Structure formats: structure tokens, C-alpha cells
Amino acid sequence: MAERTIAKVLSANDSGETGAHQAGILVPRDERLLSFFPRLDPSRYNPRCHLNFLDDSGTFWEFAFIYYNNSLFDGTRNEYRLTRMTKYIRQANLVAGDEITLTRNDEDRYHISHKRKQLTNRAKGGALKLGTGWRIIEI
DNA sequence: AGCCATGCACCG
């Protein structure tokens, strides 16, 4: 299998600028994105797995990929999240608009890096329209 | 659907 890369532009909540302490970014239920991550069993309640990401400086960061799926049981939640990223985001000094890039090797090794915000997506009124932020670099 | 927000458990 070829190497795969996905990327997400961080929202204010993702970077922690909103004061949130949920420390997790949302992963849309898109097959291209979900297939990047390990498969989580939908028949389980809030299944998760932890992933070790290597950054450009050779440091390992353990993130958690969680499927909050209580809507399949007794609740209303149905979304995937990548959590436990606060330390990485801090050491990299990331803010909303910056982009993180996630890569997976043939050997299921994960790598993370980041780019500074690009100035191209400013909407009128000064508000920043970020959309979902996710994109797929390579399949 | 995606982002914002938060009470509480846990842990240093």
C-alpha cells in the first residue's frame, strides 16, 4: 500500500485559543479520512485506539483516535475525533489557520508535521471561513 | 455536519 497523507487546517477550538480543553480535533465521517486511521469497531461503544506519531524532530507523540458513537446506542453523538494533541500543538506554537499534516507509511508508521497558515482563505468581514479544514493529499 | 464549550474524573 502506498503512503497516504491527509491534512487539516486547525480551527480556533483545535488550537486551544477558545479556551477549550477538550484537546481533540474532529475527523469528518469521510471514507478517505477514516481509511487513513485504524478501523474502529462501530458495534462497540466509543471505541478508540492510540497512535504514535513521529514529528520532524524525531519526537513521538501519542494521540488517540476515538469514535464517539453513542447515537448507535442511546445518545446523539456520531463523530470521530483525534485527541491528546495539546502538547504537540503547544510545542509547535500552532494557532487557528495553521495546518497539520498526517502521513502513514507502508508499515503503518505515522508521521506528523505542520505548516503555517496561508493567507488565502479570508472571507469578507474579516472572519475566517475554514470549512472542515481537512484535505486529502494523496491516496 | 462541524465547531464551540464544559462538568467531572484523574493524575501530577
Place this chain on the structure above:
DNA sequence: CGGTGCATGGCT
């Protein structure tokens, strides 16, 4: 006891 992450509610 303050910071962190979980789980989930709320708002747009």
C-alpha cells in the same frame, strides 16, 4: 489543587 483529557451537550 491546577492542568489535562473524557464524554457529551450546545450552538451555528
